[in-house]
Amino acid sequence: MLYDTVPGGAGHVQRIAERLPDVLDRALGRVRNCECGPETSCYRCLRVFRNERYHEQLRRGVAADVLGRLLGKTDHAPAGALRISLSDVHPALTATRRFLVSEAPGEVFEPVASGQLDLYEGRVVLASRDGKAAVGRLWLRRDAHGIVGAGLQQRAGAPLDGEADGLAVIGVAVL
Numbered sequence: 735m736l737y738d739t740v741p742g743g744a745g746h747v748q749r750i751a752e753r754l755p756d757v758l759d760r761a762l763g764r765v766r767n768c769e770c771g772p773e774t775s776c777y778r779c780l781r782v783f784r785n786e787r788y789h790e791q792l793r794r795g796v797a798a799d800v801l802g803r804l805l806g807k808t809d810h811a812p813a814g815a816l817r818i819s820l821s822d823v824h825p826a827l828t829a830t831r832r833f834l835v836s837e838a839p840g841e842v843f844e845p846v847a848s849g850q851l852d853l854y855e856g857r858v859v860l861a862s863r864d865g866k867a868a869v870g871r872l873w874l875r876r877d878a879h880g881i882v883g884a885g886l887q888q889r890a891g892a893p894l895d896g897e898a899d900g901l902a903v904i905g906v907a908v909l
C-alpha cells in the first residue's frame with residue numbers, strides 16, 4: 735500500500751499510480767545495477783534513513799527478483815545489455831559493461847581485466863585462446879612454480895585447454 739505522509743497528500747501517490755510501469759521499471763534498474771553486492775543494499779538502492787531499522791535485512795538481489803517477475807523481466811541483465819556471440823570474440827574485444835553471451839543463456843557476464851586467472855578459478859567465464867572462444871567453468875593446474883595449465887569445463891565453444899599463458903578471460907558470470 736502506498737500513501738502520502740504529507741497531510742492532505744502532495745499528489746505523489748496519484749502520479750505514481752498514473753505511471754506505475756515506468757516507476758517499477760526504474761526501480762528494477764536501480765536494484766539490478768547498483769554497485770553494492772546483490773546480497774546486501776546501500777543508500778544508492780534500497781536504504782534510506784527512514785528504513786534504518788531494516789538495513790541489514792534489505793537485499794537488492796531479492797528486490798530485483800520480485801520486481802523482475804512483476805514486470806515479466808526475469809532475465810537479470812540490464813536493459814539493452816550488450817549481446818556477444820562466441821563467433822564475435824576476437825583478440826581486441828573488450829567489454830566495458832555487463833554483457834550476455836548468446837551461447838550461454840541465463841548467464842550475465844561482467845568484463846574483467848586480463849591477466850589474473852586465479853581470481854576466476856572455478857567461476858563460469860567467457861575466455862579465448864588463439865582466436866577461439868568458449869564459455870565454461872575455469873580450471874587451473876599448478877606445479878611448484880605456479881599456474882602451468884588452464885582451460886574450461888566447456889559449456890559452449892571450442893576447447894581452450896593448454897598453457898596458462900595463452901588463455902585470456904574476457905568476462906566472468908555474475909553470481
Ligand SMILES: [Zn+2]
Nearest residue numbers: 768770776779
Ligand atoms: Zn546498492
